[in-house]
Amino acid sequence: MVLIYKTKPFIPFKTTYSKFVLLNMLKIVLLGTGNVATHFFHALNKADNVSVIQVFGRNLEELALFKNKTQTVTAPMDIKEADVFLIAVSDSAVSTVSQYLKNKKGLVVHTSGSVPLNAISNKRKGVFYPLQTFTKEKKIDFHSIPICIETENANDYLILKELGYSVSNSIHRISSEQRQKLHLSAVLVNNFPNHLYHLAQEICNENELSFELLQPLISETVDKIRFLTPMNAQTGPAKRNDVETLQFHIEQIKQPLQKKIYQLLSESIKKTYEKEL
């Protein structure tokens, strides 16, 4: 475990890779080669107090992208001991991957918003959940990403806190239940708005309108809630119960499912402001 070396002098030794590994560095094995794993790898690689000593993956093509930067392994038996095993694979694979680590002494953590802590069978387990949407093609500033941490004991929490602050300024200890609620909230503020953008883009395309026209509005919608609560920022026909406009909009929507979405969201907005009166 790393923290006990804190007072010792830094004694670097050279690995076969370009980065020096210090004795009091957190040694990380990253499990996964996908989207989240890749973003984590780049962020961790920039940190001074962390060394990703291995990347484990089954997808050889994806794994190859890490080859010049650290050791890559594809057989579970080749996984080294580490301070933290960071599992960044699809939700359904977390449990299987954690099985490969059952004899390890290090702390095994997954990075999922929805997988239970107990999906990991190791004695020392945790969650290291970055509350963000990642896309392979797009770089992201990791420092502002909230990292939500769960562990079963205080010492493991300190390790994940240190790991967290190595890549982000926003570290939060949360419970399993809070993580579930955050994950649900993330769907509400990311997945659903993005889908609504998609539906709007379809309407634009069908009517020879550039989707670009909506970009300032989309940006301002988000900018507003830095100054106002969403409750106070709400505008539009549903809030003012403008029945005529609501009806006219519903008539314009062709797809029954989309009509229903419009109706239900409008109803929910109306209810929110009825309460207020």
Next chain:
Amino acid sequence: MVLIYKTKPFIPFKTTYSKFVLLNMLKIVLLGTGNVATHFFHALNKADNVSVIQVFGRNLEELALFKNKTQTVTAPMDIKEADVFLIAVSDSAVSTVSQYLKNKKGLVVHTSGSVPLNAISNKRKGVFYPLQTFTKEKKIDFHSIPICIETENANDYLILKELGYSVSNSIHRISSEQRQKLHLSAVLVNNFPNHLYHLAQEICNENELSFELLQPLISETVDKIRFLTPMNAQTGPAKRNDVETLQFHIEQIKQPLQKKIYQLLSESIKKTYEKEL
């Protein structure tokens, strides 16, 4: 009408207010004192080629805020002649206010996304629709706001184009039908996402989580679609048809209406990506 003076020299004359009015300036009467009217007034007041010669309003308290900046009138008979009468009142009042202008020679335009062009009974009529959400408490950079213009003849279009470029860099001639679709799209990308933010904030409040935690995700969601189409930016359980997570989320939502919203939006996302396969 203004454009015919274009080649004449600028001959300023002093009004009783601080601003010089040039002969080739567009003279504007602003009708309305609310949110949109106020934002328009500030933007127009900064423009070199425009002079807001009067503000008309019924709400004396709101009207008083314009008093030191231009002439304010509350009786329809006191409304002066102008190049453009800019009606920025609530949708339901557009028609009534336009009645006050029936003897005017100037171009009468409203600023609404949903009111038909024919709500204005004047011979010369148009629409000057700023595609943005306005809040009184929050300043906004007008230059990036798309202004969507409708007129019945080319000359009036030129006037509104000139007026548009005096406050914005993004001027677009659209049809009535396109404006209807833009207004519907605006609800999809502004009203509905904002309401989803509100629902997420409620979940955060109930679970002692700061809504701030979701801000980086909300920002990134919007930032992403500057580089990717919303179609390609989509992530989440509905897209990957992760039935277990979807079910778990629905169980966590207490309100039946919100459960339905979750189900319908997820269904719509699933359908979108089924099509793709």
